[in-house]
Amino acid sequence: MTFMKSLSGALLAATLVAGPAAAQDPTFFRIGTGGAGGTYFPIGGTIANAISAPPGSRACEDGGQCGVPGLIAIAQSTTASVFNNAAIQNGELEAGLAAADVTRSMHLGEGAFEGNASDKLRIIANLFPEDLHLVLPAGVELDTLADLEGKRVGIAQAGSGTQVAVLQMLEIWGITRDNIDEAELNQNQSAERLADGQLDAYFYAAGWPVAAMVQLASTKGMALHSFSDEDLAKINAVIPAYIPSVIPGGVYEGIDTDTKTPAVSALLVTSSDLSEELIHGITEAMWNDSSRKMLDNGHAKGKQITPDSALNGMESLGVPLHPGAERFYREAGLLK
Template sequence: MTTLGSVVESGRWRSVLSWISMVCILTAIGQSPTTRAVEPERSYSLATASTGGTYYPVGVAIATLTKIRLQPQKGISLSAVSSAGSAENIDQLATNQVQFAILQGLYGAWAWNGAGNIGQRQTHLRSVSMLWQNVEHFIIRTESAQTGNIEDIHNLYHRAFSLGKQQSGTEGSGHHILLSNGIDSKQLRLVSMGYGTSASSLISGEIDGINVPAGVPVAAVSEVFSSLGNSVRLLDFTDEQLARVNQPYQLWQRYVIPINTYPGQTRPVQTISQPNFLAVRDDVDEQAVYEITRTLYENMSFLHGIHPATKDMALDKAVEGLPMPLHPGAARFYREQGILIPPHLLPGT
């Protein structure tokens, strides 16, 4: 029988969706799948991103955990859905197609301030929790890596490059990073692809570079290095390049990808990362958000087993870097845990 451990070790996290694996997970965390609900059903949708990155498997894990822990007794459940990423997630939150979403910090800041690719303030949005760091993986062929840092993207002008799917957070933040450092992304022959397709196209020689921002390690990046080895290069960022990216929002930080994180990676990569966070509509039931927040932090080992990126999550980091005020349900849980909430994140601000 498939166990949660074998699902994680083999990378077949999609089987979390199956009822066979669900039963295994239920056994692992001590719940019965036949427990009857005793409260009215409150079902919500959680928007993630494409299946080749980190948003989707972590979103599936959060949804699965909620169904196991909260649906039987509380009637609260989440269903994870794939999407093009942060930009589409914000649109779906605005139209109530979904009630929860994983967002990049940059897109959260844009949405709350009515800036960047969003344009109009999204005052219906609230924060639930910081999740993990979204690590930038700019990968190009070694022959084009003259400096080894982001400046080398200049060498790909008029060549095929994947910045992610159209309207995705990957694409939007990629444009921001490049333009901040004087790289005209319009001079690239951009193609619109998800993470898995981008990796396959780089391997096959159809394109010359990709960016895959996600929690480390990223399956698509591992695939690239397993196939291409030293013929590709993960680009670094200098301190000056990092400082330029952080205008006007101080979101990114230094992130070092350790040696051997990816097959054949013989040097640490000095890249950058921005936070991802869980967002929710302000009209979602306060008690439901409270219960979901509580459940996340009472079952961290379960999330850690699904994807290593979630090891960044910790209660003492829950409100760090959030770009918009907390939902009252989340704020209530953090107060109970003795977490100091900064004034700008208090509900009603």
């Protein structure tokens, strides 16, 4: 598959710096993200910038990059969780962003991945909650997901964690691919088709605000389905990684009340094949003061990516921390 690669101007410039230091062999670190209209892509780009310090770049103490010396991290647009984890398992990516439920199922070979365990998956950090957005045309309401029967519904891209979870959720209300007109689309495509009247609804799990939805809400307008407490409990019983959450009113233009919805944690995943020293350095770089500024000044979800929440849910996830990340957290007093 051909990836769209995202290298910041700062990274690109640093790799072109002449001089003796430029002779140092670089280490490339590919991070799978998601579609350009979602949250994984900008967050992955910020993390890539934060952990990079290409050969020839100025030292951190001299105002240069404060990442891992010699590391060039590259954020690559992909179809998200399932693809990223499979690519990590196969050695096609060094790391990726992925939903917690999909990562657990793939690592253990459960559910849709039964008999095909991705045993090399390891965690660097829990990042932020991904809220499920069920997007509807402005003024449209649903009682339950059963109302989607016979409708044109975007179920997210094949290879995405959103699609895996959404199909499980829909089954609770008797909805399958056979009784909806499903569309496997990325975030931007889904928003465009809803705006054009070609979709009646679409699902997308991401940290708010989602860029494509911000644009949709401010132009054509949209609504979000707010799940009842009873429905959230049903979803949690089937997919324990999806827990009740809220998209606050005011995040999207025209939606002034809070939206109750299920959410799942987004993780930074890597491979057990990578060395303890490399992942220790990357984990350390993620949480330094320079990275903190990048996270705070980037996508809104960046502020929620903190070392204090980096280990949330790890005990019950069933996927090990990478030894390099584990060593950092122990040294930092975040893990006993």
